[in-house]
Amino acid sequence: MALLEVNNLRKYFKTSRGMLHAVDDISFTLEKGKTLGLVGESGCGKSTTGRAILRLIEPTSGAVVFDGVDVTGLNSRGMRRMRQDMQIIFQDPFSSLDPKKSISHLISEPIRESGIIRDGARIEARVQELMDTVGLSRRLINSYPHELDGGRRQRIGIARALSMEPRLIICDEPVSALDVSIQAQILNLLEELQESQGITYIFITHDLSVVNHISDEIAVMYLGQIVEKATADELFRNPLHPYTKALLSAIPVPSLGDRPERITLKGEITSPVNLPEECRFRKRCREAGQECSSGIPPQVEVEPGHFVACFHCAARAG
């Protein structure tokens, strides 16, 4: 059975101009120990999806089934217990750590809060163990976040997420605020943790090279919907949706010879407020035709495990 099952998840925000469809009918399943990469441009709802799964933002409708339990139906006590299993690593290691608290306080806080260990000395031992795991020198235990660089701060964030031994971690752009050299270190750390502890990741990012490096499966989001989903290899080898193709063509290729054609998207991302019932990508799609304004294209499985929501490519592949 899948560890995580997200069914028809929706999150609408009320704005003065109407309903903003941040997350619009998202469904996917995720096996234990795997990584799902969630990619898309800014404002496509990928972070909102992550937060709605954790109920940091209350979803408007839909179900999030974690290990057989519908998270959206839990009361606050049940949710507290569930949070031990589902954790998050934040994007900005500069604002996700309370500047007034020492490293030891920050890492021990989830342990004390959940009450999994109550003995003070054992909590301290656990904090040191976690610092070893994420590669933080023990001498930093009494330092404060502002005394450390971004990479070390992000390691603290990871240690915090790990401290309750979660089964699922949502990584919300955990490396996009870091230098490239440090990005690689953090990504490797996350991979090692997955291997040693069997953690499942949802990896949210706008950086395709990062997502290819770490993901087993990739879901491409556009305006609150998943437009294409496949294994990482398949998606990079055989992208079907016009939006995925455009995204992939934007990755710089280090070759002097013939370059693949660069697909430039025209126009701005459509406003997610009061969307018409049509393909969300129609206005920027160079393959758009008549039928694209007839409704929202359904997800079609064109090959085993390769889903795409596009009238054209589904017909062509099928």
Added chain:
Amino acid sequence: MNNTEAGSGQYAKRSAFKAMWKQLQKNKGAMIGLVIIGVIVVVAVVSQFAFDYERDIIAQNVANKLQHPSLEHPFGTDALGRDVLGRVAYGARYSLAIGVVSVLIALVVGVVLGAAAGYIGGRFEDVVMRITDIFSAIPSVLLAIAIVSSLGKSTFNLMVAVGVASAPSFVRVARASVLTVRGEEYIESARAIGMHDWKIVLVHILPNCLSQIIVQTTLRVASAIISAASLSFLGLGVPAPAPEWGSMLSEGRAYIRDYNYLMIFPGVAIMLTVLSFNLIGDGLRDALDPKLKR
């Protein structure tokens, strides 16, 4: 990175208070302010034992009236023959007590309302903030006058009046700083580990607003002392014959041409107290900013 590093150059455990104190010590103005306040507090305490209120502070001795400063009366005597030094020293008790108590009233009311408004938001925030707007639209001295005249003239009522008049500024400061902190990712991070809202406010939000609130408190003590002195000057504060600095100014007003020391000494006392609190407030603001630490 390995653990052989442990021990060599380990970061020591530091308490937030010690760190702040160390910072504050580097600030000359704040230290001068602290020294002056320290002296005033000592004077206020000592005057309790050095003088007998009935005999030395309020007993009239008309034969001795309006004497210029001398060895016997270093600050001179007033129109009723009372020793001005004794009265100024004794008056420190009133100003300090009124300043501190009224600000404590304002602090508790203002921070609870402001923090709740900032954290809860919505309709509750609107109601609280509009009421705050109404209160701050009325000049604070006028508001205090209205409160004192409806409650009656007494030291405690004066404290309440000054406290209510300075509460709106605490509501604003508390709400504004809670709003900035509430949007930070570490609040979301605290929610992600299942922390209760009230605990988030206590553990993560208020400590991060503390610097603004502490600074506001110290500065407000200064203005509360001025408001109290002004009300007493207008005859609405501490009732006569108590030696409140403001009422001493008011009593000395008639004699300012020939006996200016009657106003100079209480005036200087007010000025020094207010200045010191302001210096400390500024110093604290710098000392509590973690980014200025080095």
